[in-house]
Amino acid sequence: DAGVIQSPRHEVTEMGQEVTLRCKPISGHNSLFWYRQTMMRGLELLIYFNNNVPIDDSGMPEDRFSAKMPNASFSTLKIQPSEPRDSAVYFCASSLEGLAGAGSETQYFGPGTRLLVL
């Protein structure tokens, strides 16, 4: 398996622009997680999908952030409009979760998207 695939790997944009990050989870996994990593705040869980349905989006910073999972093999995280404080590395992870719920099984991380908003 190719593992979790994220694109783009690097994104540089100007404040106010829309940014779309993409993720392809590992085939057969039923859960997908979006994380953000910064020096100041560390790794933060933004949103978690199970069977394509958003289960917990309490980590999404504000209305400028939105995430979708139209099917089991694709998810997007969109920031509109982007701001300099959104600069971070955004990770997508997937897992095969059982009934115990989010994080009960091993999460496999993608390589991340390094976002810089000028």
Added chain:
Amino acid sequence: SQQGEEDPQALSIQEGENATMNCSYKTSINNLQWYRQNSGRGLVHLILIRSNEREKHSGRLRVTLDTSKKSSSLLITASRAADTASYFCATHGFKTIFGAGTRLFVKA
């Protein structure tokens, strides 16, 4: 302090020595997982220990979990220069929470 706090924040040792990292948390958990992150790369899962387990081994890794003290430790034995990385614990309960990480530097 936030859930999943690692201690120490940074650790520098000689190749061949053992490295011990600790993690404390606050709420009840289903399991605790340790991850490694090399500079500029994604996280790699190392080991998962469930709340009803006390110790797990994987190669040179040994993880313990004390739910009464809400703490876990990761021991890397006979460290190698290639073990240089940041190590994170992540607690999984109602929410998934990562700690701030321990930066390990193994000198050759």
